[in-house]
Ligand SMILES: NC(=O)C1=CN([C@@H]2O[C@H](COP(=O)(O)OP(=O)(O)OC[C@H]3O[C@@H](n4cnc5c(N)ncnc54)[C@H](O)[C@@H]3O)[C@@H](O)[C@H]2O)C=CC1
């Protein structure tokens with residue numbers, strides 16, 4: 001991707017996992033409703049850092065003008081977020097970004113969806129076994145959404161908005177159902193979290209693939225190559241060329257590297 005890339009929500013956790021590793025690889029434009037301090041811009045000049053809300057259609061149109069791709073992360077990430085917040089920040093904001101991307105002639109948008117779009121597949125009958133290494137249950141991205149909560153509903157809505165703009169405006173869209181991003185080690189003493197761990201470096205690797213690969217409309221899971229897993233990463237490997245390097249099995253249940261524990 002030679003054209004500028006707009007990264008919304010750049011100041012947050014996922015944005016930083018990406019930007020801290022890929023700052024030198026792309027001509028970034030950053031957007032966040034909070035000013036991003038210099039140490040979190042990783043060399044991106046202040047002039048390329050826009051303070052705006054993703055529901056502000058004029059600001060988003062300006063931000064995306066001339067970009068070849070968008071990584072859209074901005075939104076309310078709380079699984080217990082109330083409806084008014086996910087309606088504005090996640091649904092309205094995502095529609096604003098997709099629509100502005102189409103108007104600006106952007107080629108592709110990578111949308112941060114979530115495990116919570118499909119959390120209700122984790123039924124009492126399937127858990128906790130599905131979180132364990134010897135269980136073969138897998139979601140692969142072809143299943144219908146079954147949200148855990150209203151936040152998950154907003155993420156499923158974002159995926160559907162992506163489908164709409166792909167079908168009607170030929171925008172290339174990849175929805176990444178991100179698992180649980182933590183830095184340095186998998187979530188501690190949390191089976192579910194260890195099964196859907198996404199390390200910071202795998203997060204950057206995956207979103208780089210989203211910028212470089214050719215696709216039409218895709219839903220993929222964003223996790224590391226954990227031995228414990230109930231999300232397939234085959235589609236991300238096949239279509240995007242994703243090659244994860246981390247695995248929660250390399251850490252103890254308490255989150256210590258097994259090499260150190262030996
Ligand atoms: N961290 C995780 O493990 C996961 C995150 N996600 C999704 O990834 C995205 C990023 O999540 P995190 O980085 O963890 O959250 P975060 O809260 O650390 O970062 C979100 C960023 O977006 C900005 N933002 C929020 N609403 C905005 C708005 N209306 N306009 C402009 N900027 C806005 C915030 O200021 C913040 O810098 C979210 O869409 C979240 O739903 C999905 C699954 C897992």
Ligand SMILES: O=C1O[C@H](COP(=O)(O)O)[C@@H](O)[C@H](O)[C@H]1O
Nearest residue numbers: 077078079114115116179180193
């Ligand atoms: O979508 C998200 O999922 C992660 C993991 O969910 P959790 O229920 O195991 O905490 C969450 O940490 C993150 O805030 C959220 O945006």
